[in-house]
Amino acid sequence: MTRSDEDRYIGWDAWGPWSECSRTCGGGASYSLRRCLNGGSCDGINIRYRTCSNMDCPAESGDFRAQQCSAHNDIKYQGVTYEWFPSPYDPSAPCALRCQTKGRSLTVELAPKVLDGTRCRADAFDMCISGVCQEVGCDRQLASGAREDNCGVCGGDGSTCRLVRGQALLHLTPEQCRCNLDLLLLSYPRCCSLISSTFQSRRSSSRMSLDI
Known part of the structure; x- marks a missing residue:
């Protein structure tokens, strides 16, 4: 066995x-780290x-990302201190610390990478690790591929809830209503005080979703 063969064997x-x-x-x-024993020519990571x-x-x-933005509140940017908040999600740079000032008059990348464990976006478990957005399943494990079913069960098959159809008459204050009838997020500007709509819902012990 040659020296080169021995090196590849050691790995x-x-x-x-x-x-x-x-x-x-x-x-x-x-x-976790591991060391290549043959001078850096090992295959793998x-x-x-x-x-x-x-x-x-x-x-x-x-919010973790908001904490990282606000950590710059006492640091001068171009000679001026600002109050910083996370800027809207940017799919081209989900793991950069992009923050905006109050009133959104200024948006700046305050760091090329957010801290490990920061969500890539607010509506998913995917997280930034070493500046790269990594897929995280609903079981909160890396690259597991686990997804919620229609009943809101992680990794479920949709069999734990039942379909209910009917008509809903909802009495809402103007402050509780939004014009696109997304009834699960009742926190947008004034647009109505009464909604009558045919609906179907899936009910489970932990969540109800409406399709209107």
Whole structure:
């Protein structure tokens, strides 16, 4: 066996211990490293990741990305201090720390990468790790492919809820109504005080969804 053959045979060392989680709640990331024993010519990766601290944070702790923006409130930008808030989701740079000032008069990338464990966007579990948006399933595991079914059950087959059809007459204050009749998000400007609509819903013990 030649020296080159011996090097390829040796390959990787064992994986090292997992690092401390990047967050204490809300879903973070931990990594493990391994060392190539033959001078850097090993096939494969030298770092792997997993999710951790997946329990929800207390409501008063606030949004993780918003915390990172507000951390710059006391740092001058072009000689001026601002109050910073997360800018709207940008699919071209989901893991950059893009923040905007109050009133949205100024939008700036304050850091090329958000902290590990930051959600890529607010409506999904996908998270940023080392500046890259990684897919996270509803089970909060990396690349698991787990999705909620129509009943809101993670990994379910849609069999745990029943379809209900009927007519709903909803008495709402103007402040509770929005014009597109999205009745699950009743928090938009004044547009109506009474809605009468045919609906169908799927009921389960944990969630009801309406199709109107």
